[in-house]
Amino acid sequence: RGRWPLGARAEPELLELQVVIESRDAGCHSYPHLASSEAYHLTITEPVAILKAEEVWGALRGLETFSQLVHEDDYGSFLVNESEIDDFPRFAHRGILLDTSRHYLPLKSILTNLDAMAFNKFNVLHWHIVDDQSFPYQSIYFPELSDKGAYSYNHIYTPADVQLVIEYARLRGIRVIPEFDTPGHTQSWGKGQKDLLTPCYNGEQPTGSFGPVNPILNTTYDFMTKFFKEISSVFPDAYIHLGGDEVNFDCWKSNPEVKEFMKKQGFGIDYAKLESYYIQKILDIASSYNKGYIVWQEVFDNKAQLKPDTVVQVWMENNYAHELSSVTGAGFTAILAAPWYLDYISYGQDWKKYYSVEPLNFPGSEKQKKLLIGGEACLWGEFVDATNLTPRLWPRASAVGERLWSSRNVTNLQDAYERLVSHRCRML
């Protein structure tokens, strides 16, 4: 194997990179999806290198690899080693969670991070777009949600912004899965949508503050039906993330009408049943628009009735292997986020911790292992905004990227360190 300058005439030379997409439907005009093929075969020999892929998504991954194989020497020549690479991802779902509610992220930050995701072969942007703190998504049907719930009129994502993100991602083979988390994490929704949230009580008096979405009113489901109709059409991905995490029952418990409803439904004092009652209706709404859904692990833990193709995202760090075992044991598809909460920072090379995770290291059958379709590096936004997002997320997330793409046996930390150092420089 020799090093070939791409420019100097006197030496062997690479003149062309042929890209061959073998499937009849290359997929160029569609969106990447969970079953898309990202495999590619790259042969670099003079004078023509060949990149073969079943679908355009594999070709994109191969082009990324090719660009990373080319390096510039001290004299300005571009060199690439003669190479033959057969490559495909280990996991189909390789995501980055960005949170645009705790702090608003300007469009430019999101696009920059889609670039970084492409450099690292991530293929899912999990867009945690709204939460308690703010509602930056500008709804077409319910513009009041962002008018009242965003940090300001400037801190919103217009329909055009959202389309731009989706298209920018698509061109890089990245799916955009929006998360509209309910019934908890919804304080900002309440500002623009009257009667959506549960009024909390102190004895017989309303306190003036509000809890989770009010699960006992028909108007709630009318709203959600219309809202998710919009979301289903705005976001082309086959999946919507419906949240369902960290529902605090205190407010529901304080509300006399909710208590009355519990009695009527025969839920006793088990508010997890009320939560499941709500969630199941939301899941049905999403299903009615032919969308699959992802939920946080509590929805499974609280025994909501889930369609068999539900994807459960495991986020609680405590004993996540056990949770993966339970979720897949019940036949559900799982995504692992628990060990990859990158907003938790500490001194030194914490990427090693992220890199050393073996996602399939949980008790279960081969069939169960196949149900773990991937993972996500999550950068929650409490202490992240445009000023620190990029250096906080990268190159730490690159460690997660390699774990989710490469073979199980690629685990040597020193080798990974050397790759990561070069890769970081490439990303600058």
Add this chain to the structure above:
Amino acid sequence: RGRWPLGARAEPELLELQVVIESRDAGCHSYPHLASSEAYHLTITEPVAILKAEEVWGALRGLETFSQLVHEDDYGSFLVNESEIDDFPRFAHRGILLDTSRHYLPLKSILTNLDAMAFNKFNVLHWHIVDDQSFPYQSIYFPELSDKGAYSYNHIYTPADVQLVIEYARLRGIRVIPEFDTPGHTQSWGKGQKDLLTPCYNGEQPTGSFGPVNPILNTTYDFMTKFFKEISSVFPDAYIHLGGDEVNFDCWKSNPEVKEFMKKQGFGIDYAKLESYYIQKILDIASSYNKGYIVWQEVFDNKAQLKPDTVVQVWMENNYAHELSSVTGAGFTAILAAPWYLDYISYGQDWKKYYSVEPLNFPGSEKQKKLLIGGEACLWGEFVDATNLTPRLWPRASAVGERLWSSRNVTNLQDAYERLVSHRCRML
């Protein structure tokens, strides 16, 4: 007290800010120093506000305050409250340590941080310019030091770069104190200066690796005499930081000639005595150029003979109050860095920890308390470069800035939080 638009004619208006410097020698053409007056008195009334200061350095602080008092309303008017402010710093030495050896920092990063320092009324840039990892300082007498010891020919500070930093700092009332740390932390010096470092031995064989500066050779002191002559003239500040921390004795212990020298000097096997022997010669060299010096606490701990005006920088987190007590009890001036190692990161609002430090909370007399002249927020560079320096240092260092400037009784965390939130926005 009313809010006065500065522009709208129909209302009270501020037409002018008069700056009065009362001292005969305003100091405009000199450098700020430890005894400079940074006090100012600011009176904002219509139509003319008056800023009075003894020296130009106080006027700079007052202008910074004035600029922070002016805010823009939603209609684009600039408003300022009628105010009278009498302000002066609690501590005379308020520093930021930047480390340009572990990672090189481009000039632009340094200048940007001098701006941020001025916004926060810091007045000392402690420039930890060289260390084991690299020697970016381009010496006039010994250009080989950076030729061989810098990360590359591009990763250096030329004499012009250094002058630019010093002048940029001066214009903001900031002293630049360079640190040339010896005898440890000097691996990069050895690359460009033959025989400067101690050869390490394995039994009777040199291992080929090197330890701290070789303290037993006359050539070492010849070199240091010439080198610090240059440093003394390049850096105008009255102080040089001479380091002296973390000297590992293993290599000295392995070297037969060093052992022989120890015997001759009657040091027995107490290598701290050898360290002090070396340090005292270096201190004498600095003194011979009429420079004061700052040293890390080990130099004091190891009982080197110190001139009475030596400044001891306390950095070890363990029981730093006790160390402050010892240092000041022995009559030396002290600077506190121990609780403010900002390169150590953790999740959440760690600024509260930095803010809650009371520097004078150590056992000692009033006279001892007066010997603590200030502190430094240190951003060591192992995991910091131009990509993350600013968001890692600011606004966390602002908490240290307020602690070192404001009165002892300004300690309310909630009030500080609100100021910090506004101040962060001002800095963006």
